[in-house]
Amino acid sequence: MVIKTKATIATVKAVQRLVRFLGKGQGTALPGLISEKLSPDLLQYFAKQIPNIILITGTNGKTTTQNALTSILRAHGKRVLANSSGSNMRRGLLSQFISKCDRQGLLHYDVAVLEIEEATLPKVAKELSPKTIIFTNLYRDQLDAYGEIDRTKRMFRQALELLPETTVVLNADDPRLEDLTKGLSNRVVSFALDQQYILDFKYEGEKVVNKPDFKADKIKINDDLGTKFRVGEQEYVCASPGIFNVYNALAAIVAAKLIDIPVSDIKKGLLLMRAPFGRGEVIKKNGITYRLLLAKNPAGLNLVLKLLKNTDNPNLIMLLNDKIADGRDVSWIWDADFELLKEIMPDPIILGGSRAEELLLRLKYAYSDMRKVSEQLYLINGKVRVYLVPDISELVNFVEREGLGDYYYVIHTYTAMLAFRKKVLGKSLEL
Amino acid sequence: MKNKEKISLTLTHLYPEEMNIYGDRGNIMTLHRRSEWRGIELNVLRSGLGQKIKESDLYFMGGGQDNDMYAVFDDMLKNKKEILKREVKDGKVFLLICGAFQLFGKYFLDSQGREMEGLDILPVETQAPGDQLKDRCLGNLLTRLDPDLLNQMGAAYEEIVSPTLVGFENHSGQTYAIGEKYETLGKVEYGKGNNSKQKLEGFRFFNVIGSYSHGPILPKNPHLADFLIYQALQNKYGDHFEWVQLDDDIEWQAHMVMKQRLLS
Numbered sequence: 001m002v003i004k005t006k007a008t009i010a011t012v013k014a015v016q017r018l019v020r021f022l023g024k025g026q027g028t029a030l031p032g033l034i035s036e037k038l039s040p041d042l043l044q045y046f047a048k049q050i051p052n053i054i055l056i057t058g059t060n061g062k063t064t065t066q067n068a069l070t071s072i073l074r075a076h077g078k079r080v081l082a083n084s085s086g087s088n089m090r091r092g093l094l095s096q097f098i099s100k101c102d103r104q105g106l107l108h109y110d111v112a113v114l115e116i117e118e119a120t121l122p123k124v125a126k127e128l129s130p131k132t133i134i135f136t137n138l139y140r141d142q143l144d145a146y147g148e149i150d151r152t153k154r155m156f157r158q159a160l161e162l163l164p165e166t167t168v169v170l171n172a173d174d175p176r177l178e179d180l181t182k183g184l185s186n187r188v189v190s191f192a193l194d195q196q197y198i199l200d201f202k203y204e205g206e207k208v209v210n211k212p213d214f215k216a217d218k219i220k221i222n223d224d225l226g227t228k229f230r231v232g233e234q235e236y237v238c239a240s241p242g243i244f245n246v247y248n249a250l251a252a253i254v255a256a257k258l259i260d261i262p263v264s265d266i267k268k269g270l271l272l273m274r275a276p277f278g279r280g281e282v283i284k285k286n287g288i289t290y291r292l293l294l295a296k297n298p299a300g301l302n303l304v305l306k307l308l309k310n311t312d313n314p315n316l317i318m319l320l321n322d323k324i325a326d327g328r329d330v331s332w333i334w335d336a337d338f339e340l341l342k343e344i345m346p347d348p349i350i351l352g353g354s355r356a357e358e359l360l361l362r363l364k365y366a367y368s369d370m371r372k373v374s375e376q377l378y379l380i381n382g383k384v385r386v387y388l389v390p391d392i393s394e395l396v397n398f399v400e401r402e403g404l405g406d407y408y409y410v411i412h413t414y415t416a417m418l419a420f421r422k423k424v425l426g427k428s429l430e431l
Numbered sequence: 432m433k434n435k436e437k438i439s440l441t442l443t444h445l446y447p448e449e450m451n452i453y454g455d456r457g458n459i460m461t462l463h464r465r466s467e468w469r470g471i472e473l474n475v476l477r478s479g480l481g482q483k484i485k486e487s488d489l490y491f492m493g494g495g496q497d498n499d500m501y502a503v504f505d506d507m508l509k510n511k512k513e514i515l516k517r518e519v520k521d522g523k524v525f526l527l528i529c530g531a532f533q534l535f536g537k538y539f540l541d542s543q544g545r546e547m548e549g550l551d552i553l554p555v556e557t558q559a560p561g562d563q564l565k566d567r568c569l570g571n572l573l574t575r576l577d578p579d580l581l582n583q584m585g586a587a588y589e590e591i592v593s594p595t596l597v598g599f600e601n602h603s604g605q606t607y608a609i610g611e612k613y614e615t616l617g618k619v620e621y622g623k624g625n626n627s628k629q630k631l632e633g634f635r636f637f638n639v640i641g642s643y644s645h646g647p648i649l650p651k652n653p654h655l656a657d658f659l660i661y662q663a664l665q666n667k668y669g670d671h672f673e674w675v676q677l678d679d680d681i682e683w684q685a686h687m688v689m690k691q692r693l694l695s
Contacts, residue, residue: 331601
């Protein structure tokens with residue numbers, strides 16, 4: 001068994017090098033596939049080497065929560081293994097373990113903080129045997145991938161039924177999660193925001209009034225879009241913008257407290273955390289600054305739009321792609337409150353991505369008055385400029401050439417962000 | 432001189448809370464704006480669980496989550512079935528998408544894939560997919576409009592840029608008409624439609640349109656949106672209403688981008 005495992009690891013490491021050498025991307029799926037075939041027990045073999053595994057799942061906030069928790073644990077001096085969001089399914093996880101282990105197949109980490117795609121959770125739960133699972137929220141996302149959201153909840157429960165010893169950290173403001181462990185024996189530690197803040201979060205289902213174990217209040221967004229908040233007696237500052245990131249930071253704080261990380265290190269970790277790619281990240285090129293804000297479902301987009309209410313006539317770029325990683329069904333933009341733009345008053349608005357024309361149409365119905373001036377330029381209420389530049393690479397050229405502004409908020413889906421980032425920074429995203 | 436009466440329509444949005452996935456709310460927005468742009472007042476009434484229905488000119492109902500469908504179906508039987516049946520027979524205009532389309536039929540599919548008795552207002556039935564067909568009908572959908580329907584639409588919409596409908600489907604149920612004679616929205620040119628055998632999308636019965644197109648269906652298909660409003664106006668005002676054509680460059684642009692992509 002051990003010999004076979006080592007042979008598999010050596011083979012897969014070679015394949016990973018080969019795939020990278022050939023420039024075929026990050027090479028996460030193929031090596032994972034090979035190792036699944038050669039050694040079906042490999043995932044468990046790796047998981048057993050890590051003393052503490054913490055999983056993060058849910059619709060929104062997985063990556064930011066992972067970033068926050070990883071930053072906190074590293075501030076405390078822990079050796080942390082974190083997967084990338086592109087590797088949050090079984091094969092991707094395997095590839096990450098293989099690329100991080102040494103030639104003997106050994107991993108040298110104290111903690112693994114792994115974000116797990118929702119439907120993957122029951123498939124890896126038993127093998128990973130996590131000490132803790134964080135459930136961020138359960139919104140409608142990628143309905144085309146799994147059919148319905150109730151199915152996602154059933155999958156979460158299936159996973160927990162296999163893991164009676166696992167501590168569940170969950171968002172008690174989300175009615176769909178609130179009763180997640182009903183009838184199960186798991187220990188539950190809940191977190192929530194003070195009532196006044198949760199109206200902006202369109203959770204689904206009847207709100208159940210309960211007392212969360214940890215509650216954040218006195219939330220204040222600073223001018224740099226960093227966010228200050230209070231939990232009990234302590235004040236924290238988190239570098240990621242927006243009230244929704246308080247949830248992510250709070251989930252990380254709770255998970256850190258469960259393993260007795262001192263408050264000073266938690267604060268340090270949150271301050272030091274870098275905004276993950278495309279989640280409030282700032283990139284600069286040729287004198288233009290872009291603040292990247294990922295939005296991949298109505299709930300996420302509404303929060304980003306609410307965040308922009310803190311700005312003054314911003315320059316806005318919106319990018320909508322419909323590849324598999326974005327969700328092929330873009331219907332959701334009709335569920336999002338584009339009407340908020342009327343309060344934000346962005347000008348100009350530049351639209352791009354494979355479904356840019358759909359965004360333009362959505363704006364027409366939100367504002368009610370839109371006129372076509374040319375193939376590229378449309379006017380809202382006779383004055384707000386909307387530019388249509390579907391090709392993302394051309395869009396970046398357009399922005400640099402036209403000099404319409406030097407600071408842009410960029411709202412984007414996942415693959416649109418990858419394309420945008422690559423064009424601006426001139427290199428592909430290293431995950 | 433006779434005072435010009437303000438032209439108005441009422442639309443009942445059935446189960447806006449429960450049946451509201453996949454952006455179907457965009458259909459209401461579209462009907463609302465396109466009425467408003469013509470100076471027509473569209474009053475939207477909402478009728479959810481436990482609420483009665485007032486007679487309306489238009490009805491809309493979208494798709495929903497499986498567990499919501501039970502509650503909705505129960506409520507329809509108790510509170511709404513009789514009036515809805517009467518309204519359909521009276522020629523009121525209905526747009527039923529996906530789950531709603533199924534519920535109005537003789538049988539529909541529940542979340543466990545069981546065939547359940549439906550409202551039996553539309554002569555259609557929805558079956559579970561067979562063994563060879565485990566996957567959902569899922570993806571973009573392009574339909575070539577039935578010539579008869581296209582002809583009828585011509586009264587409401589002068590320049591139909593493309594005789595097609597674009598949308599996005601996501602369903603496992605396989606819907607068939609009961610009986611030999613039936614009318615659909617048209618032939619599927621890309622995607623599945625009602626079922627994965629016949630290459631047909633949607634169904635027409637009196638002035639009811641049932642469809643599997645999300646997207647949502649109306650914003651990118653302005654000819655269909657106008658057809659619904661026009662029919663409702665005809666029902667209410669005969670030929671005594673003003674009807675203007677709108678500038679739909681932006682609508683057709685979004686339509687054509689998808690059409691060309693799907694046909695290439």
